[in-house]
Amino acid sequence: MIRQARSNKKQRVVDELVHRIESGLLADGLPLPEEDQLAQELGVSRSTLRHALTELERRRYIAMQTGGGSVVTYDGMTLDQNNGWTQALADTGARIHTELLRFEAIERPEMLHQFGVSHFIALDRRRRRADGTAVSLERSLMPATHGLESLPRVGLIDNSLTITLAAYGFVGERGDQWIGAEPLSEEEALLLGRAPGTVFLKALRTTYDRQGRFMEQVESWLDPLHFRMHQSFGTPT
Structure with missing residues (x-):
């Protein structure tokens, strides 16, 4: 049940961010908000957010850069x-x-x-x-x-x-x-x-x-x- 709940939260974040990108609320070429801010806004943990961002990168909606490189x-x-x-x-x-x-x-x-x-x-x-x-x-x-x-x-x-x-x-x-x-x-x-x-x-x-x-x-x-x-x-x- 816990794994299912995490999966549902991740999918909710993915769907919301896809909507924002496709509707133009998140402009192409501009950085996403800071992860802490985005996680708080979406009501999820940073771990869940990172899983969602990884999925978006896999689907080529975003290109992630690793901080502290x-x-x-x-x-x-x-x-x-x-x-x-x-x-x-x-x-x-x-x-x-x-x-x-x-x-x-x-x-x-x-x-x-x-x-x-x-x-x-x-x-x-x-x-x-x-x-x-x-x-x-x-x-x-x-x-x-x-x-x-x-x-x-x-x-x-x-x-x-x-x-x-x-x-x-x-x-x-x-x-x-x-x-x-x-x-x-x-x-x-x-x-x-x-x-x-x-x-x-x-x-x-x-x-x-x-x-x-x-x-x-x-x-x-x-x-x-x-x-x-x-x-x-x-x-x-």
């Missing part, structure tokens, strides 16, 4: 990775030059099970400060499908991979990112102008688009003198 910073400035790091670094005012190291079609049969494709476009880029110091090395893989297979020939739009992917119908919606500290191999050390074994931050970010398609995996080696991971938590006072 981790972000990457450059010299203390937050990088908005949704716009691509080329633009994000430019927005910080940093004088960063991006070098193209590799842009070609490759085959990776061992990745077929993971991503549903075995042919990829590989894009390797190195970023340098104005004094010539390399601060990052990024290796991106995109599926060689839906027109992306032509990218090595036609190039990127505005030198931005994010803008280019969007132009081909790939707009990121979900994914994950792992960040840790690892020593550079001889190959990475050579490309970054550092001694082998130098510890850098390593980030592995995988992104899927609005249709659930794999769109990019990027492995980044980041100079810890400039890049940091920042995490906020709790409720601001």
Whole structure:
């Protein structure tokens, strides 16, 4: 009976919020009210509200963002990775030059099970400060499908991979990112102008688009003198 009551409450919240969204009471693109406020207004616990919001996200009525998430910073400035790091670094005012190291079609049969494709476009880029110091090395893989297979020939739009992917119908919606500290191999050390074994931050970010398609995996080696991971938590006072 208790489980049935909880289910009924969740469904009531789902129905009410769907009504508000479809009637325009909750405008598209604007954030929902704070969870505490919304739960109190609807007369349910936050737990019930969260279950209802998860259902709405599954049905694509809303897109939830997890509060207190981790972000990457450059010299203390937050990088908005949704716009691509080329633009994000430019927005910080940093004088960063991006070098193209590799842009070609490759085959990776061992990745077929993971991503549903075995042919990829590989894009390797190195970023340098104005004094010539390399601060990052990024290796991106995109599926060689839906027109992306032509990218090595036609190039990127505005030198931005994010803008280019969007132009081909790939707009990121979900994914994950792992960040840790690892020593550079001889190959990475050579490309970054550092001694082998130098510890850098390593980030592995995988992104899927609005249709659930794999769109990019990027492995980044980041100079810890400039890049940091920042995490906020709790409720601001």
